[in-house]
Amino acid sequence: xxxxxxxxxxxxxxxxxxxxxxxxxxxxxxxxxxxxxxxxxxxxxxxxxxxxxxxxxxxxxxxxxxxxxxxxxxxxxxxxxxxxxxxxxxxxxxxxxxxxxxxxxxxxxxxxxxxxxxxxxxxxxxxxxxxxxxxxxxxxxxxxxxxxxxxxxxxxxxxxxxxxxxxxxxxxxxxxxxxxxxxxxxxxxxxxxxxxxxxxxxxxxxxxxxxxxxxxxxxxxxxxxxxxxxxxxxxxxxxxxxxxxxxxxxxxxxxxxxxxxxxxxxxxxxxxxxxxxxxxxxxxxxxxxxxxxxxxxxxxxxxxxxxxxxxxxxxxxxxxxxxxxxxxxxxxxxxxxxxxxxxxxxxxxxxxxxxxxxxxxxxxxxxxxxxxxxxxxxxxxxxxxxxxxxxxxxxxxxxxxxxxxxxxxxxxxxxxxxxxxxxxxxxxxxxxxxxxxxxxxxxxxxxxxxxxxxxxxxxxxxxxxxxxxxxxxxxxxxxxxxxxxxxxxxxxxxxxxxxxxxxxxxxxxxxxxxxxxxxxxxxxxxxxxxxxxxxxxxxxxxxxxxxxxxxxxx
Numbered sequence: 001x002x003x004x005x006x007x008x009x010x011x012x013x014x015x016x017x018x019x020x021x022x023x024x025x026x027x028x029x030x031x032x033x034x035x036x037x038x039x040x041x042x043x044x045x046x047x048x049x050x051x052x053x054x055x056x057x058x059x060x061x062x063x064x065x066x067x068x069x070x071x072x073x074x075x076x077x078x079x080x081x082x083x084x085x086x087x088x089x090x091x092x093x094x095x096x097x098x099x100x101x102x103x104x105x106x107x108x109x110x111x112x113x114x115x116x117x118x119x120x121x122x123x124x125x126x127x128x129x130x131x132x133x134x135x136x137x138x139x140x141x142x143x144x145x146x147x148x149x150x151x152x153x154x155x156x157x158x159x160x161x162x163x164x165x166x167x168x169x170x171x172x173x174x175x176x177x178x179x180x181x182x183x184x185x186x187x188x189x190x191x192x193x194x195x196x197x198x199x200x201x202x203x204x205x206x207x208x209x210x211x212x213x214x215x216x217x218x219x220x221x222x223x224x225x226x227x228x229x230x231x232x233x234x235x236x237x238x239x240x241x242x243x244x245x246x247x248x249x250x251x252x253x254x255x256x257x258x259x260x261x262x263x264x265x266x267x268x269x270x271x272x273x274x275x276x277x278x279x280x281x282x283x284x285x286x287x288x289x290x291x292x293x294x295x296x297x298x299x300x301x302x303x304x305x306x307x308x309x310x311x312x313x314x315x316x317x318x319x320x321x322x323x324x325x326x327x328x329x330x331x332x333x334x335x336x337x338x339x340x341x342x343x344x345x346x347x348x349x350x351x352x353x354x355x356x357x358x359x360x361x362x363x364x365x366x367x368x369x370x371x372x373x374x375x376x377x378x379x380x381x382x383x384x385x386x387x388x389x390x391x392x393x394x395x396x397x398x399x400x401x402x403x404x405x406x407x408x409x410x411x412x413x414x415x416x417x418x419x420x421x422x423x424x425x426x427x428x429x430x431x432x433x434x435x436x437x438x439x440x441x442x443x444x445x446x447x448x449x450x451x452x453x454x455x456x457x458x459x460x461x462x463x464x465x466x467x468x469x470x471x472x473x474x475x476x477x478x479x480x481x482x483x484x485x486x487x488x489x490x491x492x493x494x495x496x497x498x499x500x501x502x503x504x505x506x507x508x509x510x511x512x513x514x515x516x517x518x519x520x521x522x523x524x525x526x527x528x529x530x531x532x533x534x535x536x537x538x539x540x541x542x543x544x545x546x547x548x549x550x551x552x553x554x
Contacts, residue, residue, distance in 0.1 A: 027129070030125070031126060031129075034124075036056060038122045039055035040053055040054065043105065052068065054102070064107065066105040066107070067105060069100045070082060071100055072096065131199040134200045137164065139200075142192065142193055143191075145188070145214045147187050148185075148186055149185055150182055150185075156171035157169065160188070165200070167203070169205065172207075173204065173205035174207070177274070178238070178274055188206050189208045189210055189214060206237070209241075216230060216265075219260075219265045220260070220265050222247075222254075223257075227252055227257075229247075229248070230244070231283040232283075238275075239330070240276065240278075241276055241279070243278060244338055245257075245280060246282070255281075266278055279296060279334075281293045281296065287312070288303045291312055298316055300314055301315045302315040302351075312341050312343055312344070313351075314344065314345050317347070321347050359378075359381050359382070362377075362386060363380075365377075365387075365388065366381065370420065379402055379405075380399075388421060389421065391414065392414055399414065429449050431456075432453050441461065441509075444505065444509050446504060467512075467515055471502045471503050471506065472488075473490060473491060475492060
C-alpha cells in the first residue's frame with residue numbers, strides 16, 4: 001500500500017508539471033527544474049543550509065533523488081561540504097582532488113512550512129519563465145499589428161489581453177474621442193517591448209504612422225506583395241493623414257491601387273481609424289514635384305527650393321491660400337512631415353510684393369556701393385545680380401552684354417565694386433583687431449574677415465576657441481518637440497555654410513592648433529569615388545555661400 005501511495009505521489013507530481021506547463025505555455029522541463037529547486041531549498045532547511053544539496057526529479061517516473069555533494073580534498077576543513085581524498089577513493093577509486101562525491105540522502109517528508117516555501121519557489125520560477133517566454137515571443141513582433149480583447153481601462157490607458165500576454169495602449173497612443181469597454185475587440189500596432197521589473201511591457205499604438213502603413217498592407221495586395229511601396233506617412237490622428245506611395249510597375253497606378261474599387265480599400269482603413277480622412281499622394285524623387293503633390297488639394301503656381309536648409313517656398317493663387325494652409329495649419333503641417341521639408345506658403349500677391357522689395361533693396365545697394373544712378377542700378381538688379389561681390393568677380397563680358405553698357409562701362413563698374421569691397425574688408429579687419437581676434441585664426445582656410453568679426457562677437461577669438469567648437473555651434477541645429485520643429489541658431493548662420501563646410505573649418509583649426517595631424521584627415525579613396533565630389537570649404541578670401549543655389553533671386 002505504501003508503495004502504491006508513493007507511485008501515486010510521483011505520478012501526481014508529473015501531472016502537475018504537465019498542467020502548469022500547458023497553462024503557462026512554458027517548457028515542461030522548466031517546471032520540473034523549479035520543483036527541483038524547491039525540493040533543494042526544503043532539504044537545505046531540513047539538513048542545514050551549510051550542506052551542498054542537489055535534488056533531481058526523474059522526468060519519466062517522477063522519482064525524487066536527494067544527494068549531498070562533498071568535494072574531495074587533501075585536508076578536510078569544512079566537514080559539511082568536504083571529504084578527504086582517502087575516504088572519497090573508498091567510494092570511488094578514480095576520485096581526484098577537486099572531484100565531487102554524491103552522498104545519497106533519505107526521502108524528505110515535507111512539513112507544512114517547507115511545503116509552503118516550496119510552493120513559493122515553484123510559483124516564482126514559473127512566473128519568471130512565463131515572463132521570459134512572453135518577452136521572447138513579442139520582442140520580434142515589434143512593427144506588427146496584433147488583435148486583442150480589452151481587459152480593463154485604467155485612467156484612459158487600455159489594457160489589452162493578447163491571449164498569451166497583456167499589452168497596454170496608453171492614452172496618448174489611442175485615437176481622440178475613441179472609447180473602449182471591457183470585452184471590445186481592438187487592433188493596434190506593437191511599437192515597443194521592454195523588459196521591466198514587473199515583467200515584459202508590450203506597448204501598443206493606434207496613432208503611430210506605421211499603423212496606417214500596416215493597415216494598407218493588409219487591405220492592398222499590391223502593398224503586401226511589394227509592388228506598391230509606402231514611402232512615408234504623416235498623421236494628425238483621428239482627423240487627417242497623408243500617405244506617399246510609389247509603384248515599381250509602371251502599369252500599376254499606386255494611388256488607384258490604394259483607393260480600390262469605389263474607394264473600398266481606403267474606406268476599410270478609414271473605418272478602422274474612426275473616420276480619419278486620408279490623402280493618398282503620388283511620391284516623386286523630385287522634391288519640388290513631391291511637395292506640390294503633398295499640398296493637394298491646393299494648386300501650386302511656383303516653388304523655390306533651398307536644398308541646403310531643406311526649405312521650400314511655395315506660391316499659391318490668392319484664393320487658394322487657406323486651402324493650402326488647411327484648418328489650424330493642418331494641410332501644410334502634414335505635407336511638411338510627409339516630405340521632410342520646411343514649407344513656407346505665400347500668395348502670388350505677397351510674393352510679387354517681396355520680389356519688388358528685394359529689387360528695390362538691391363538697386364539701392366548698387367547705387368550706394370557703386371556710386372551709380374538709379375537706372376544703372378536697376379539694370380544690374382534686373383539682370384539677376386544680387387550682391388556687389390557678384391558684380392566685382394563676374395566675367396566683364398557679362399556686364400558689358402547688358403543693353404546700353406560697353407566694355408569701358410563694365411570695367412569702371414567692376415573697379416568701383418572692388419574698391420567698395422576692399423573698403424569694407426579694411427573696416428572689418430579693423431573691427432576684427434579691435435575685438436581681439438588673433439591673426440592666427442585669420443589664417444585658418446575658409447574663414448572670411450566677416451566670419452572672423454562674427455566669431456569675435458560670439459567670444460571665439462583664437463584658433464583653440466574654434467577648434468573646441470562643434471558643428472552645431474557654427475551652423476545651428478533643429479529638433480522636433482510636440483510635432484513642431486524648433487530651430488537653434490548657429491554662430492555663422494548668416495553665411496549659409498553647409499554642415500560639411502563647418503566641419504572642414506573646425507578640422508582645419510584643429511590641425512593649426514596642433515590637436516590632430518593633417519595626414520590623419522586624408523580620407524582613404526573608396527572604390528568608385530570621384531575626386532572632387534562632395535562639399536568643400538571655400539578658399540580663403542572667397543565668401544562662403546557664393547556658389548549658385550536654387551534660391552530666391554537666382
